[in-house]
Amino acid sequence: MRGGAVQSAEDLLYVVARAPVGVRRHEDTTVQYVSTRGQAPALDFAGVLLAGLADDGGLYVPESWPAISPAEIAAFAGRPYTEVACDLMARFTAPAIPASELAPLVADAYAGFDHAAVAPLRQLSPDEWILELFRGPTLSFKDYALQVVGRLFDHVLQRAGLHMTVVGATSGDTGSAAIEAVRDRSSITAFILHPKGRVTSVQRRQMTTVDSPNIHNIAIEGTFDDCQALVKKMFGDAPFRIRNRLTAVNSINWARVMAQVVYYFTTAAALGAPARVPVFSVPTGNFGDAFAGHVARRMGLAIPRLVIATNRNDILVRLLQTGEYRKGDVHATISPSIDIQVSSNFERLLFELAGGDAAKVTARMQSLERDGVFAVGDRALAVMRGEFSGRAVSEDETLACMRAVWNENGDVIDPHTAVGVVAGRAMRDGFGGPLVHLSTAHPAKFPDAVEDATGAKPQIPPRLARLLDLPERYDTLPADLAAVQAYVDQRAIS
Ligand SMILES: *Cc1c(COP(=O)(O)O)cnc(C)c1O
Secondary structure, three states: OOOOOOOOHHHHHHHHHHOOOOOOOOOOOOOOEEEOOOOOOOEOHHHHHHHOEOOOOOEEEEOOOOOOOHHHHHHHOOOOHHHHHHHHHHHHHOOOOOHHHHHHHHHHHHHOOOOOOOOOEEEEEOOEEEEEOOOOOOOEOHHHHHHHHHHHHHHHHHHHOOOEEEEEEOOOHHHHHHHHHHOOOOOEEEEEEEEOOOOOHHHHHHHHOOOOOOEEEEEEEOOHHHHHHHHHHHHHOHHHHHHHOEEOOOOOOHHHHHHHHHHHHHHHHHOOOOOOOOEEEEEOOOOHHHHHHHHHHHOOOOOOOEEEEEOOOOHHHHHHHHOEEEOOOOOOOOOHHHOOOOOOOHHHHHHHHOOOOHHHHHHHHHHHHHHOEEEOOHHHHHHHHHHEEEEEOOHHHHHHHHHHHHHHHOOOOOHHHHHHHHHHHHOOOOOOOOEEEEEOEOHHHOHHHHHHHHOOOOOOOHHHHHHHHOOOOOEEEEOOHHHHHHHHHHHOOO
């Protein structure tokens, strides 16, 4: 499966075609977006925002990369995160959304984060740092993009006088980040399916305690796979999809990648860029966050190495070793948010490696579908190895790292962060200077792993503790398409 990517483009283009303002094909001279499969129309930012997946099954990428000069990078140091964020993102969103419209959205998106720096650094050892990307409302790094994306959606839809229905399935973390991103947005109604009794109580409460009339939580009597199958079928039912204007805020949406580029720049500037640029280690599942690092590099930030950190679900690490991108079985681990064996955003890198040859990308993705494998070719592999290194980290190594950081620093880190720390330390490939590990989740989200590693449950931050007393709202439905569709039909605004 294409990592949570559901067929949402057709109905979006239906909306795009009908939108009177704001959602239009690109005519200006700034960034426009093309599909990695080459058969979908080029769109401007508002178009790709709403489209998510391109209607040829590809992913949208900017046709060119905006360049950030060394002087501009140096000047990011000490500036508020939201200012830098607006500066960088406007280069991708204009003219559909100019900086003047973007600024208040971005300021609002990060206003609720619980650290003034938004994405603060914590020192682990001399010249080794943890980038705390868990300061948002749901305590995972997905808030950094989704808080912006929810507001962008609302902005574009309001301007166009449109309303859309977000449908998604979650095994835990993504659902709460998506819900927090679209709560109270009048142009969006959201339906999030979770498998009843199969998410942790903290994860469930992060979703079900959100008191907003546009949010509908559905506990499905079944597994996560059942939930995902129901969502896919809803998107596959064209009349239903069009009637309710379904969309997904999933991980292949370009706007999510764009928002994640920002903290690579702010972090590097804080540590002395452009003179000193850190090696970054990135816990990786769908390759969105790591690809954002690559984009920062393409924009002019000379990142010497991007370390792809995975658990035993290691498709990208095997690719770097062998040149073959080969699907594997998914194994459940203590770092569940990266239990992924097909990294959907990798198609964006593949498009670049193929020199923008969409036919080549299409052939490779077809061979992945048909045979479960394709080879990238020697030249592409050499280019990849010049930028990325990768390491698959075992459960024992993950727990040992959490324990060691606890013993040596008194810091509790979550299992995803630990995967990054192990991989980053092992794979910096002789590059000196600062080493930064992206900490993608707060340890309180994974209390069992923390207890296994340190002997004690993590402290619960106040914003999570508060949820324990709030009333929960959700409806329970059987894993039955007709029942779920009837539920959505009754509540969606079309
Ligand atoms: C989603 C997630 C990741 C993986 O991010 P990708 O962009 O999919 O590679 C890593 N860690 C945590 C905690 C996550 O929720």
